[in-house]
Amino acid sequence: MTHDDLSLCRSLLFLPASNPRAIEKARTLGADMVVLDLEDAVKPVDKEMARTAAVEAAARGFGSSVTAIRVNSPGAWQDRDLEAVKGSAAVFAVVPRTAGRDDVDRVAAGTGKPVLAMIETAPGVLAAAGIAPATSGLIVGTNDLGASLGLRRGSSRQALTTALQMAVIAARAAGVAVFDGVYNKLDDPDGFATECEEGRLFGFDGKSLIHPNQIEAANRIFSADSEEIEAARRLIEAATGGAERFEGEMIEAMHVAQAQKLLAKARA
Known part of the structure; x- marks a missing residue:
């Protein structure tokens, strides 16, 4: 997959930039995009190391997989992230907890990279129509979104239906790609496949992943049979x-x- 048309991207594998084994393994996998995470998946004590590792990993690349780096939320960590990503070989910068156009513009200006914005909060959902045109795509962060909406952990995905569809509508109106959130139950391949099928019916181009075992099903289900x-x-x-x-x-x-x-x- 090239980075020219993100509607072809079926699988986005998120992995901690602080985990060298995961990074090395990702080079042998078939995810359409590898997202090196500097944010939630990385402990505060490991932030500096993860930033350096992400730049080094992007320089080596992931074969045919497109590389992205998710930066931290605004603050000192993000400032250093933006500088590092700007000089990296990553194709995209990923913005967490995007609440408005200013969040996207800050990261785009600081990195010089096209941006993928994560919709993870109630304000982000309401602002999605204004956010999407400044991006190359939207990613729904379903875990954080559920918490933002006050949903009980483990609540039915049905409770997120309106927010998911609002993100898809915003992306389609802007002519950009849009990606579904992660599935947390790693030992439930049937449940994961069902959620991929539902995501495709909702109009998503692909799905965010947190485990290599999820790649095959995502790539298959988000492709035409x-x-x-x-x-x-x-x-x-x-x-x-x-x-x-x-x-x-x-x-x-x-x-x-x-x-x-x-x-x-x-x-x-």
Whole structure:
């Protein structure tokens, strides 16, 4: 995957920049993006070391995976993060707990990199429509978002439905990519797959991951399967313009455009 079209990005693997073993292993995996985390996953005592390690890791790269670095929230740590990311080989800077356009502009100016903004709070959800146009994409941080909304830990994902859809709407209105949040139950592959399916139905381009074992399912589910591809081809071939019947359903130009987009994404 190239960084030119993030709608092709199906899996974003977050890993602590302070964990050299995780960094080395990530070079052998198939995540579309590797996000080196300087924020929540790193202990305060390890912040300086993690920053140096992230720059070194980005310089080596992760094969075909695009590299991003998530900086800390505003403050002294972020100031040093921005300077380090600016001189790094990372393609994207990731902004945590984005509450408004100013948060994005600060990181973009400080790093000179395109930005991915994390929507993790109630203010962030309400401001998403203004945030998205200044970014290359939005990432919903579902754990922090649930806490911001006052949800009990382990609450049904249904409680986040409105916020998730608001993020998707904001991203689509701005013409940028949008990514679903993480799934915390590492020993529940079926639950993870179900949430990926739901995320794709909601309109997300891909999903944030916290474990290598989640990569395969995310890449598979956020890709068009052979049945979808063949159905898209049949629809395009059958369409003659205007509203018409196709395999028991009514289709029009909008459906043809969707089918063409699906095939283009599958080819890419």
